[in-house]
Amino acid sequence: MAYSKTGDSSVLQLVERSVPEPAAGEVRVRVVVSGVNPTDWKARAGSQTGRPTPFPEVVPDQDGAGVIDALGDGVSGFEVGDRVWVFLAAHERPTGTAQEFTVLPTARVVHLPDAASFALGASLGVPAMTAHRALTVHEDGPTHLAPGALDGRTVLVAGGAGAVGHAAIQLARWSGARVITTVSSPEKAALATAAGAHHVVNYRADDPAKAIRAIAPDGVDQVVEVSPARNAELNSRVIANHGSIAVYATDGGAEMTLDVRRHFALNVRYQFLLLYTVGDTALATAAADIVRALDDGALPVGEHAGLPLTRFPLERAAEAHDAVEAGTVGKVLIDVAPDAGVATA
Known part of the structure; x- marks a missing residue:
């Protein structure tokens, strides 16, 4: 899902693109679930309808979770097949998580414990x-x-x-x-x-x-x-x-x-x-502590845990953005891969 000009959610279009290759220090993630935040629809809307975007084409959404399926040169600490959650995927970059594959520097990729669902992983990040x-x-x-x-x-x-x-x-x-x-x-x-x-x-x-x-x-x-x-x-x-x-x-x-x-x-x-703009040290500290909280089972999502999940398939990403803009209570997610499932732990 991408847009090439700012505006309401109708600027989002489902497009086909070749699978990107990770550069040195990057990994490619097969996205399972994308998380939508208020900043995602605000960036898409821009300050005025029709204004140019920061890149010729932008794939929205900062947060998500999935599986690593390719490594760039020099990458350590990750392996193909690792379950991960990602943050600030689209910050100063053209490609967020509202797509099947996204490429990210390893600093924005974090291991997702096996007990945590992809829905939970996609609900972390910005919040x-x-x-x-x-x-x-x-x-x-x-x-x-x-x-x-x-x-x-x-x-x-x-x-x-x-x-x-x-x-x-x-x-x-x-x-x-x-x-x-x-x-x-x-x-x-x-x-x-x-x-x-x-x-x-x-x-x-x-x-x-x-x-x-x-x-x-x-x-x-x-x-x-x-x-x-x-x-x-x-x-x-x-x-x-x-x-x-x-x-x-x-x-x-x-x-x-x-x-x-x-x-x-x-x-x-x-x-x-x-x-x-808090800086890499604060981000790395937060990511490390959040993983420890996940290991302790301290960050569940779903209505039973106080955060209802509203879910849309990728082709209805525009509706997901509209739901966040309308103030939907809880977390809005986009199921990108067919194995996204409905687990909320």
Whole structure:
């Protein structure tokens, strides 16, 4: 599936191309499942319909999972037949995962444990790595997540029913934190609870600051924030001394107002993060920790685990992009290979 100009999902066309060969330091992956993120449809839409694309032809989607079927010169640590998940496949490159075969540098390819489904592998990437970064920017660390790494900390996850929020709940709980999350409906509360949140606050039904303070009288140590403009006042009322607020999106507006004196008094850190520019060290750290979490079974997906999966075949990739743009709850996947299956573990 590819596009050669920006616009709505109709610019996506199913095309036939020769199978690419990996260059030195690259591997070729037979994609089984492709994962769709908001940045995928936003990149395809561009700033204006009809604008030129960064490459003559672009295959979308940053995340995916599949099997290595060819190695470039000098590749070590991977073998043909290895199950893998991939991330940032289309970042500064023309070929993402919405295709049968994709070629990637090994730095963007990670081993997928045998117990993890391809659907799970394709659900990692942008959401899980963003969540990892948000949980590791506090001034007192840790830089790695693992069981016990967040012992004694209280983490507030804004929007716990979203893909990043879901991963943040799972990673924070796996690392030992007490997890509070905010949601907008009872249905989303059920999903956040299934993901592992200890406490769920419906901000439309409750006074969220009062509810959070009742749970954490001394305040929350870390906030994983999707909507900084909308939640700035709430965060200022619940953040603990030396607390950090990690912002990974601008839902609700790109500008916010802060009470400077209140944040001065509490030594609050605001940390803005964009996965595409955090750097190779942060990406490699996240990938390694996520694999450890996978080995521990800490990152399940599917409605039973708080992240419903909505799936489309490759020829309906445009519908998958539309579903993400429309705000479909959970994770939207594209089944590329016929053996994609329906496993959600």
